[in-house]
Amino acid sequence: MCGIIGILGRGPVAEQLVDSLKRLEYRGYDSAGVATLEGNHLERRRAEGKLKNLEKRLRGNPLSGHTGIGHTRWATHGKPTESNAHPHATDSVAVVHNGIIENFRELRAELEQSGASFASETDTEVVAHLVDSYLKNGCSPQEAVKASLPRLRGAFALAFLFKGHDDLMIGARKGSPLAIGHGDGEMYLGSDAIALAPFTDTITYLEDGDWTALTRTIGVIYDSEGAVAHRETLKSGASSLLVDKANYRHFMAKEIHEQPEVVGQTLARYVDVAAERIALPFKLPFDFNEIQRISITACGTASYAGYVGKYWLEQLARVPVELDVASEFRYREAPLRKGDLAIFISQSGETADTLAALRYAKAQGVHTVSVVNVPTSTIARESETVLQTLAGPEIGVASTKAFTCQLMVLASLAVAAGKSRGELSDQDETRLAHSLVEIPRLMAAALATELQIEKLAREIAKSRDVLYLGRGTSFPLALEGALKLKEISYIHAEAYAAGELKHGPIALIDESMPVVVIAPYDRVFEKTVSNMQEVAARGGNLILLTDAEGAAEATVDSLVTIVLPDMAAIFAPMVYAIPVQLLAYHTAVVMGTDVDQPRNLAKSVTVE
Known part of the structure; x- marks a missing residue:
C-alpha cells in the first residue's frame, strides 16, 4: 500500500513530509520521494530503497518549499529505481x-x-502529462484535474502540486483511500489518519469518486459528477503507533473497503502490469513440469482460499490438487511423493495446525510454499518459498482483505504454473494477466452495492438459518460466505455445491429460508438457474449475486438480485467476495454483535 502525504504549510515542509512517510512504513515500500514548490518552481528529491536514503539526499540537497507532497512507493509499473520513484x-x-x-x-x-x-516506466507519469496537456490548453489546475479524472481507468488516490500555485493542492480518490487534515492556517492530505496524526486530529475522508481542491484555509470537495459535496469532519484517535478505523464503525468495514488497494499492491508484486505477464518476484526452487501432485493445507477462511486455488491450478496448470484442513492433515499421515509441492496458507503465519502440517510435509521431502501476510512469521521462516500477501495489518478477527490477497497470489501462481507446464500460451498468459489487472477496479465497483446489501441485511437478520449455493469457484466462496455469517452474526448458515441441492439440503427449504446464490454468468450458469427454480418452487427466498448478463438470463423471481460488474468468470471470486463479506458484516451490525471480536474466536489460532 503506497503512502501519500501532502502539506500546505507555514514553513519548510520537506522534513515534515519525511517524518510522516515514516509513519506509513508499515504499508511497505521500495522507494520514496518528495516534491516542493520552491518559489515558482517544482523541485524533487527521490531515492531508491528506504527513507534513510531519501533523508541523505535531502541533507546534501535540501528543499525549502512551504508546499509539498511525499510518497512511499511499492513498485507496480517498472523497477524500484530512482527514476520510477x-x-x-x-x-x-x-x-x-x-x-x-x-x-x-x-x-x-x-x-x-x-x-x-x-x-x-510508470503508469503514474501518464497522469502528470495528461493533466499538463489540459494546462497547456488554458485550463486552470482545477479544470485540468476535473477533465483528466474521467479518462483514468483503474483504482487510485492522487495528490497534485502546480507550478505558480503555492496555495493549492488537489487530491482525488477512486478505490484507494485519501483523507484531508485540517490545521490552523495549514492543510494536509494523507493516505490515512496515521500519516496526518503528527499535524492534526481533525480529519475529513474523501468518499469514492471525490476530488478536492485545498488551500491553507479551506478545502472544497467535489463528487464524481463535479458537484460540491459536503463530507463529515471527524476527530481522529490515530497515533503514529496505532492502526486507525478511519471513518468506519468497525475495523472489518475498513478492511473490506481497503481491498481494491491492497489487492492491487499484491497484484503488483506478482504481475508485470505493464507487460501483462506473470512475474513472480523470485525464481522458484522447483520446476512445475516435475510436479505430479500439489497439496494445499490451511484452516478456516484460508482453506477456502486454497479451495479456489485448487480449481485454478487444476484448470490452468492441469495438475491434480488435494485440499486438506490442516487439523486433519497433520494427523492422518497422508502419503506425499518426494519432490512434489505442498502449499500452506495462513494470514498470521503462526496457525498451529498449519505449522504442524508444514513440518510434516518437509519431513516427507516435498517442496513447501507458504502464502502468508507476515513475512517474519514461523511458517514463513520454515518454508522453502514464501509468497507474501500485502494486505497490511488486519485487525478484524473475520478475515477479509487477507482472503482476497491470498486469492490474488494463488491466481498468479496458477497462471505461472500453467505457463511453465505448457498448458497456457503467451496469448493466454496476457489475457489472464489483463483480467487480474482489472480486479482492483472491479472490486471498487462491487463496493457500490453496499447500500443495497445493507437494506437486505435487515431481512437476513430475521432468519435463523441461511443457505449458500454455488458451482465451480463459486462453491468455495459460498463456503466462505456461510462461515462469515456464522462467525460474526451468530446466525446458522450452511453452504453446498448447487448440484448437491437435491441430495439433502432441499429438505430445508421453506418460506423462511433465505438462499444466497453466487452465480456469475459462466458455462454452468444455466444449471445454477435450475437449482434456483427448485428453491423458488418450495417458497425459498432467493438472493442472487450475478452480473448484468446473469441478471437478464435468470428466469426466477428472487428476493434480491445484486448485480456486479462484468468480468472474466474465472477470477470472479475476488470480486464476489466483497458482497459476501458486506452481507455478513451488515447482518452482524443489525444483530448488534461484536463485529471485530466475535465471541469465542481469536485472530490467530496458535494452539490446538
Missing part, C-alpha cells in the same frame, strides 16, 4: 499516486503523439 512531474505539475492506471498504455501513446516526453 514518485513524485512524477512535468514543468508545470507534480503528482504522487497510489493504485494502478489500467489504460496507461493508450494514454501514453496519445500523449507521446502530442509531444510528451516520458522519463519513467
Whole structure:
C-alpha cells in the first residue's frame, strides 16, 4: 500500500513530509520521494530503497518549499529505481499516486503523439502529462484535474502540486483511500489518519469518486459528477503507533473497503502490469513440469482460499490438487511423493495446525510454499518459498482483505504454473494477466452495492438459518460466505455445491429460508438457474449475486438480485467476495454483535 502525504504549510515542509512517510512504513515500500514548490518552481528529491536514503539526499540537497507532497512507493509499473520513484512531474505539475492506471498504455501513446516526453516506466507519469496537456490548453489546475479524472481507468488516490500555485493542492480518490487534515492556517492530505496524526486530529475522508481542491484555509470537495459535496469532519484517535478505523464503525468495514488497494499492491508484486505477464518476484526452487501432485493445507477462511486455488491450478496448470484442513492433515499421515509441492496458507503465519502440517510435509521431502501476510512469521521462516500477501495489518478477527490477497497470489501462481507446464500460451498468459489487472477496479465497483446489501441485511437478520449455493469457484466462496455469517452474526448458515441441492439440503427449504446464490454468468450458469427454480418452487427466498448478463438470463423471481460488474468468470471470486463479506458484516451490525471480536474466536489460532 503506497503512502501519500501532502502539506500546505507555514514553513519548510520537506522534513515534515519525511517524518510522516515514516509513519506509513508499515504499508511497505521500495522507494520514496518528495516534491516542493520552491518559489515558482517544482523541485524533487527521490531515492531508491528506504527513507534513510531519501533523508541523505535531502541533507546534501535540501528543499525549502512551504508546499509539498511525499510518497512511499511499492513498485507496480517498472523497477524500484530512482527514476520510477514518485513524485512524477512535468514543468508545470507534480503528482504522487497510489493504485494502478489500467489504460496507461493508450494514454501514453496519445500523449507521446502530442509531444510528451516520458522519463519513467510508470503508469503514474501518464497522469502528470495528461493533466499538463489540459494546462497547456488554458485550463486552470482545477479544470485540468476535473477533465483528466474521467479518462483514468483503474483504482487510485492522487495528490497534485502546480507550478505558480503555492496555495493549492488537489487530491482525488477512486478505490484507494485519501483523507484531508485540517490545521490552523495549514492543510494536509494523507493516505490515512496515521500519516496526518503528527499535524492534526481533525480529519475529513474523501468518499469514492471525490476530488478536492485545498488551500491553507479551506478545502472544497467535489463528487464524481463535479458537484460540491459536503463530507463529515471527524476527530481522529490515530497515533503514529496505532492502526486507525478511519471513518468506519468497525475495523472489518475498513478492511473490506481497503481491498481494491491492497489487492492491487499484491497484484503488483506478482504481475508485470505493464507487460501483462506473470512475474513472480523470485525464481522458484522447483520446476512445475516435475510436479505430479500439489497439496494445499490451511484452516478456516484460508482453506477456502486454497479451495479456489485448487480449481485454478487444476484448470490452468492441469495438475491434480488435494485440499486438506490442516487439523486433519497433520494427523492422518497422508502419503506425499518426494519432490512434489505442498502449499500452506495462513494470514498470521503462526496457525498451529498449519505449522504442524508444514513440518510434516518437509519431513516427507516435498517442496513447501507458504502464502502468508507476515513475512517474519514461523511458517514463513520454515518454508522453502514464501509468497507474501500485502494486505497490511488486519485487525478484524473475520478475515477479509487477507482472503482476497491470498486469492490474488494463488491466481498468479496458477497462471505461472500453467505457463511453465505448457498448458497456457503467451496469448493466454496476457489475457489472464489483463483480467487480474482489472480486479482492483472491479472490486471498487462491487463496493457500490453496499447500500443495497445493507437494506437486505435487515431481512437476513430475521432468519435463523441461511443457505449458500454455488458451482465451480463459486462453491468455495459460498463456503466462505456461510462461515462469515456464522462467525460474526451468530446466525446458522450452511453452504453446498448447487448440484448437491437435491441430495439433502432441499429438505430445508421453506418460506423462511433465505438462499444466497453466487452465480456469475459462466458455462454452468444455466444449471445454477435450475437449482434456483427448485428453491423458488418450495417458497425459498432467493438472493442472487450475478452480473448484468446473469441478471437478464435468470428466469426466477428472487428476493434480491445484486448485480456486479462484468468480468472474466474465472477470477470472479475476488470480486464476489466483497458482497459476501458486506452481507455478513451488515447482518452482524443489525444483530448488534461484536463485529471485530466475535465471541469465542481469536485472530490467530496458535494452539490446538
